[in-house]
Amino acid sequence: MHESFSDHPCRTNFPWNRDKLIGPKPPLKAKEIWSIRVRLQVAHRIRDLALFDLALDSKLRACDLVSLRVDDVALNGRIRSRATVMQRKTGRPVQFEITEQTREAVGRWLEKPDLRKGEPLFPSRINRARPMTPRQYARLLGSWLRAIGLDPLAYGTHSLRRTKGSMIYRRTGNLRAVQLLLGHTKIESTVRYLGIDVDDALPIAEQVEI
Template sequence: MQDTTADHPCRTNSPWNRGKLIGPKPPLKAEEIWSIRVRLQVAHRIRDLALFNLALDSKLRSCDLVALRVDDVALNGRVRSRATVMQRKTGQPVQFEITEQTREAVGRWLEKKDLHKGEPLFPSRINRARPMTTRQYARLLASWLRAIGLDPLAYGTHSLRRTKAAMIYRRTGNLRAVQLLLCHTKIESTVRYLGIVVDDALLIAEQVEI
């Protein structure tokens, strides 16, 4: 069956916000991240934990995340500590880190599903040769959010893309680093994406004495 535009939000054939609540989707907080992780671990939802952790680490758009292949993140059965993929929206490569807990989660998923080079990392349950759709990913995210008492309508897949980037900025104030990690061409895009306001800039300035 042919994929639809709705399954690929990186395509621009129709308005992305048709029928949706618009506005920036907030990142998750540290306690919310751990609440979701614990629930997925307790429920032994191996795929979902691997997907959630990798979404946070990679900071990829949903269309790039679900399109990942086994060999994008693993070599000879071992999950890499860094990976590079080509972005669909920009056509530019982006590199991301894969932390230890994410490597462990992805490794368990590869073993459980017996996935090999060239196969989708997160295959569709209907057809193993095809990746899950962004719509399915969004539904999974909504279920994770509801499980910890959050309103899924207030968040979106971009919340996970934004989460680690926002934390890095808050801890370091290094906007250029975040720009590189998100693969933004212009620093202004990163400023808007993170929702940085004058108060943030002043707080950083106040910590520097000359």
């Protein structure tokens, strides 16, 4: 089965996607990424830009992304270039890179004086001692997508989780690397998750001469 948001152990008593279209959600294209990024920059939405960039770099499930703490990504006031978190779904650690662009975005967000070590990186606006919920994150993503003319029903938080992994696979053909980056325990899960088929694999094979 495809991994979906409703599979998450952090869900509430009813599925977040009740009454919504469900199924595999496509990754974002490079031009769509830049369109969202520019709009967030122009609107000075510092938190949203940090969340968006970190979602792409980390490739984390929504419940793991919103659960990040300040010290998961920062050490002595400096943003880490790599981070490790424990996945809720698998109970296994996964590492991810934090690129320079994301470090700058997260660094600007951490300039807020009320963001301290050990506290949620993206706190709820209702209770700052708790992180925002996956549902709140999904609503934010919907607003970003609508802002660039995309239908939020056609995408989901897993679109951001898939985006960089899909790009890495298409550029390198290294499925094992993508498996490790996504924190999958089985390579078959990565194949299904990326939606890889013969049409994807053949162009990669054609680049290799023996």
